Amino acid sequence: MKSLTKTPLAWKNLTHDMRRLVVAICGIAFAVLLMFTQVGFQNALFDSQVKLIDDLAGDIFIVSKAKYTLAAEKRFPISRLNQARSCPGVEGAYPIYTELTTSVVRRINNGMGNLGYPLRTIGFHLDDPVFESNEINDQSPKLRVKGTALLDRKSKQSKFPFPLDDDAALEQEYVELAGKRLTLVGTFDLGTDFAHDGNLLMSAESFAEFYPHRVRFGDPLSVIDIGVVDVDPAADVDEVRTFLEQTLDKDVFVMTRAQFRAEEIRFWDKSTPIGTVFLAGKIIGFIVGMVICYQVIYSDIADHMAEFATLKAMGYTTRYFIVLILTEAVLLAVVGFIPGTAVSTGLYTWLSGRTGLLMVMTLHGVLFVLVATIVMCVASGMLAVRKLLAADPANLF
Amino acid sequence: MTSQTTIPATSGAFTGSGLQMPKTVRVNGLNHYFGEGELRKQALYHNNLDVRRGEIVIMTGPSGSGKTTLLTLIGTLRTVQEGSLTVLGNELNGADRDLIVRLRKEMGFIFQAHNLFESLTAYQNVNMAAELVGLDPMVAEGRINSLLTRLGLGHRIHYKPKSLSGGQKQRVAIARGLVHKPKLILADEPTAALDEKSGREVVTLFQELARDEGCTIIMVTHDNRILDVADRIVNMVDGKIKSNVAVKETAVICDFLKGFPLFADLTPNTIAELADQMMVHEADPGDVVIRQGDAGDLFYLIRTGRVDVFINDGTQERKVAELKEGQYFGEAALITDEPRNATIVAHEPCIFYALGKDDFRAVLETSATFEEELRQALFRRQ
Numbered sequence: 001m002k003s004l005t006k007t008p009l010a011w012k013n014l015t016h017d018m019r020r021l022v023v024a025i026c027g028i029a030f031a032v033l034l035m036f037t038q039v040g041f042q043n044a045l046f047d048s049q050v051k052l053i054d055d056l057a058g059d060i061f062i063v064s065k066a067k068y069t070l071a072a073e074k075r076f077p078i079s080r081l082n083q084a085r086s087c088p089g090v091e092g093a094y095p096i097y098t099e100l101t102t103s104v105v106r107r108i109n110n111g112m113g114n115l116g117y118p119l120r121t122i123g124f125h126l127d128d129p130v131f132e133s134n135e136i137n138d139q140s141p142k143l144r145v146k147g148t149a150l151l152d153r154k155s156k157q158s159k160f161p162f163p164l165d166d167d168a169a170l171e172q173e174y175v176e177l178a179g180k181r182l183t184l185v186g187t188f189d190l191g192t193d194f195a196h197d198g199n200l201l202m203s204a205e206s207f208a209e210f211y212p213h214r215v216r217f218g219d220p221l222s223v224i225d226i227g228v229v230d231v232d233p234a235a236d237v238d239e240v241r242t243f244l245e246q247t248l249d250k251d252v253f254v255m256t257r258a259q260f261r262a263e264e265i266r267f268w269d270k271s272t273p274i275g276t277v278f279l280a281g282k283i284i285g286f287i288v289g290m291v292i293c294y295q296v297i298y299s300d301i302a303d304h305m306a307e308f309a310t311l312k313a314m315g316y317t318t319r320y321f322i323v324l325i326l327t328e329a330v331l332l333a334v335v336g337f338i339p340g341t342a343v344s345t346g347l348y349t350w351l352s353g354r355t356g357l358l359m360v361m362t363l364h365g366v367l368f369v370l371v372a373t374i375v376m377c378v379a380s381g382m383l384a385v386r387k388l389l390a391a392d393p394a395n396l397f
Numbered sequence: 398m399t400s401q402t403t404i405p406a407t408s409g410a411f412t413g414s415g416l417q418m419p420k421t422v423r424v425n426g427l428n429h430y431f432g433e434g435e436l437r438k439q440a441l442y443h444n445n446l447d448v449r450r451g452e453i454v455i456m457t458g459p460s461g462s463g464k465t466t467l468l469t470l471i472g473t474l475r476t477v478q479e480g481s482l483t484v485l486g487n488e489l490n491g492a493d494r495d496l497i498v499r500l501r502k503e504m505g506f507i508f509q510a511h512n513l514f515e516s517l518t519a520y521q522n523v524n525m526a527a528e529l530v531g532l533d534p535m536v537a538e539g540r541i542n543s544l545l546t547r548l549g550l551g552h553r554i555h556y557k558p559k560s561l562s563g564g565q566k567q568r569v570a571i572a573r574g575l576v577h578k579p580k581l582i583l584a585d586e587p588t589a590a591l592d593e594k595s596g597r598e599v600v601t602l603f604q605e606l607a608r609d610e611g612c613t614i615i616m617v618t619h620d621n622r623i624l625d626v627a628d629r630i631v632n633m634v635d636g637k638i639k640s641n642v643a644v645k646e647t648a649v650i651c652d653f654l655k656g657f658p659l660f661a662d663l664t665p666n667t668i669a670e671l672a673d674q675m676m677v678h679e680a681d682p683g684d685v686v687i688r689q690g691d692a693g694d695l696f697y698l699i700r701t702g703r704v705d706v707f708i709n710d711g712t713q714e715r716k717v718a719e720l721k722e723g724q725y726f727g728e729a730a731l732i733t734d735e736p737r738n739a740t741i742v743a744h745e746p747c748i749f750y751a752l753g754k755d756d757f758r759a760v761l762e763t764s765a766t767f768e769e770e771l772r773q774a775l776f777r778r779q
Contacts, residue, residue, distance in 0.1 A: 314502070315529055393506075
């Protein structure tokens, strides 16, 4: 009760000079926007790295232990999948084949040269339920003809200038893949990432035709890039995963969807400069905000030195002043965060529309930026409070 | 046996009633320095000052005389370096933070600048002081409203400083200094920014606080319109207290002195100076204050008590008179330079104010010179 009736000096000082408050809010909102932009781009880019995983059906994934990222061409023998199929709780285990280095598309057209563009070829058995997307499943009959493929609509336009919206025209295009004639029979939706400029989707049989030398001697389909395991809905995914891990030879990782996703993101975050670049961006936003916040609080203190010294003379203690400035800092953080988040949401929507990147306000992202903003304001408040503690009431007389 | 003290008569250490009020502030041998090492400069030199509860003290003196330094030391705003300073019963030399914070809450500060928060209304600014001492909000509200109304701001209670005049802001600051009923008020030129009427209202308020609440007030001021409220006037020069005068007691002494025919022609200024030279003497019943035949070196004024006068005519000692408060003795020997012509014995506990022979003579000479000069001046007019 008593604390409620206390004069809200922090709030009053903050809101007294409206012009200064607006400038402060703009500054902190800008810092919030900077951080949100970094968080948004980072999440969008990481999301696009794992888009293939998100599009795959299945509960558990098996990859070679040497495969440190989706783009690494490390494979494991098909026998591991056969082993998996025999485990309790497993409904099915299906292979996914990918090829990147030898997967080069050439467009032979009107003597336009024959520069090759690498992209990723994904092969799967047409009867295996490995894709979530209805678009792919509906078109899979078209792929039964050997030498046919679906082209990713989001493949880089500058490198793959095909008539994407017209299947008939697309089929007329004269395209070579890995030195063999390829017929594009339709399009699907996957998206690009750091390692892949585009994607082709085809049947395992066609895949074997295009890439017969995946295995030096023997069946090119006997080595697998990603194993997709369906778990019986009645069984516990984690238990099945643990069982698989113990049963299969030690040359493979067995991961749940979340683990697989996290591992892939971890690689891009930690093992490439990408994480660092975005971290730097976030730190810059943080520092910009801190400088602005420090300026606002410092000038508030500097303008009221005599008043604060009077409070000291009256018997207000150091603790009161620290709490006062902390309150002011947190209030600044909150009033700056709200408009900053609103503008960021708008920017996310606009950027998603423009770039095709998946910019989403996640709860995790919002909490991260909120905490960063509060820490930023409190830290600068603590730096500025030293000025206040130096206020000397002896100079008042 | 009479005891001779070095306490000046005008210090008011012994009032007519003899009642000793507790000391709010006691300054003893206080030195203060500014700067370090080579640049170290002494600002206060061995100052002594006692201020009683309920006294209104006005400190005067030229700028740089150290009165502000003394005020900030009393107000715990500076650390005591040398000497003893007791405020509200607590020694400040070596006091810790907790004591200082506690003492500050019992004091009211009124600074020359108003130092109000622009963001708070007059009410809220005053409330900052009430909140700190944990005043009940209801009580605080009543007190703030009545104080501000009393100071002529009843219609501006919820105005922000921006819409108040300089004088009004100063009055809000005064209300802030008084709202928590401090036991000691330290003020620096509190009335400088005020017009005659509101300045008078402020000092009347001070007087009421001193009288009704026993609040002690020490203020530095050059505003001679308010000198009349002072119980004590302290004058500082060059870091020393040059004079420290209890106004009422001095008036009493001057009144007594004027009754003495030799001093009747003196100007009030000279009489006040004379009063300043007098020292306090104490005597118990039966004590012989002066003895017939001794050399005379002091002139006595009876402040309290009665004495008997005995004259020895060679054969026997005979009581010739009884002297009481306001009367004097011992002047004859000083004027004539002869031995004492009577013996004075205290009849009851007595307090005398005594004046040394040299001072007594000097005053008489001043008086003569004055008369001489006056004659000369009148003569030259012709």
